[in-house]
Amino acid sequence: MDLLLPHIGSMALADVCNDSLQAFVDERLDEDEVKPSTVNRTLEVARTILNRAARLWRSNGKPWLATAPLIEMLDENAARRQPYPITWQEQASLMRRLPEHLQNMVLFDLNTGARDANVCRLRWEWERPVPDLGRSVFVIPPAEFKTNRTHVLILNDVAWKIVQSCRGMHPQFVFVYRRERVKNHHLAPEMAYRPIATMNNTGFQNARAGAGLERMRVHDLRHTFAQRLRDAGVSEEDRALLLGHAIEGMPQHYATATIARLVEMANKVKETFDRTTLLRVVNG
CATH class of the missing domain: 1.10.443.10 (Intergrase catalytic core)
Structure with a gap:
């Protein structure tokens, strides 16, 4: 969650979706040695929270979300980026x-x-x-x-x-x-x-x-x-x-x-x- 908050911490829960997490995904993949599987572990946290907000957590008998948005996981089998040693x-x-x-x-x-x-x-x-x-x-x-x-x-x-x-x-x-x-x-x-x-x-x-x-x-x-x-x-x-x-x-x-x-x-x-x-x- 500490990794996600700079990107979605100011959003209403209903506004959090796959698109709103894209900036987080791009930033993490740009970091040193971060693999798709590492990013997916954080995305899974976001997906779990959204699913619980739609199916489990309630206020006055109503769920926090009408439905949970689809959070897509990255392809962990995608080809790894080739090294780029500089001249x-x-x-x-x-x-x-x-x-x-x-x-x-x-x-x-x-x-x-x-x-x-x-x-x-x-x-x-x-x-x-x-x-x-x-x-x-x-x-x-x-x-x-x-x-x-x-x-x-x-x-x-x-x-x-x-x-x-x-x-x-x-x-x-x-x-x-x-x-x-x-x-x-x-x-x-x-x-x-x-x-x-x-x-x-x-x-x-x-x-x-x-x-x-x-x-x-x-x-x-x-x-x-x-x-x-x-x-x-x-x-x-x-x-x-x-x-x-x-x-x-x-x-x-x-x-x-x-x-x-x-x-x-x-x-x-x-x-x-x-x-x-x-x-x-x-x-x-």
């Missing part, structure tokens, strides 16, 4: 249209392959220094990682520079935002820094549209990192470690030598050429 040229076009705080988050994602939720909720308390390398890693706990496993997030040179630039802005979260003053710049900002719920916000969507990248989703930043690792010749095992893919026998913590190798592999994305056009043709 370096498309990256440049996107980046210059993003607000500064989203530039940092998107560039960090392109250099770590982290999921949207792990970027937005990245916490300083997860940071673990690696003195021999002169940098840190972030150990994401199982409760915060998709496959309920500990994941060691490796930072290449670009990602490490971004993290360093974020220090001191917020005591808890790495990536935060506040609205700066457009006048009276000598005064302190009216808002405190706060975390961002998702990169897939209005700023990102506007920048994506302006760059002609309507097909691209936030999760395609992760696909881009993975594609560039492959283009750079990084082994499947190292790609799995960097992306946090579940592989039998995968360690949850790495020795310094392993981290050093993974940092070197992650840095190879900077050396790749654009090869994604051919990939898109193959994938249709």
Whole structure:
């Protein structure tokens, strides 16, 4: 219901129907890794409430609704959208249209392959220094990682520079935002820094549209990192470690030598050429 309320919370019950839920459906499907089955679970809640309002719940002996509207479920067997890794040229076009705080988050994602939720909720308390390398890693706990496993997030040179630039802005979260003053710049900002719920916000969507990248989703930043690792010749095992893919026998913590190798592999994305056009043709 928390997901539905922004879309239908101000409507009279009799006005809630399949069409009024379409904006919710479109927004959810545009989010990172949300599948039709996930959306259907929320639609089923709405359908159950409407059915009960027509058949069970009454005021003065009359049902709340004369009849329950048809709420259509999404086809869960529909073909999955193909990944859309972006080229370096498309990256440049996107980046210059993003607000500064989203530039940092998107560039960090392109250099770590982290999921949207792990970027937005990245916490300083997860940071673990690696003195021999002169940098840190972030150990994401199982409760915060998709496959309920500990994941060691490796930072290449670009990602490490971004993290360093974020220090001191917020005591808890790495990536935060506040609205700066457009006048009276000598005064302190009216808002405190706060975390961002998702990169897939209005700023990102506007920048994506302006760059002609309507097909691209936030999760395609992760696909881009993975594609560039492959283009750079990084082994499947190292790609799995960097992306946090579940592989039998995968360690949850790495020795310094392993981290050093993974940092070197992650840095190879900077050396790749654009090869994604051919990939898109193959994938249709």
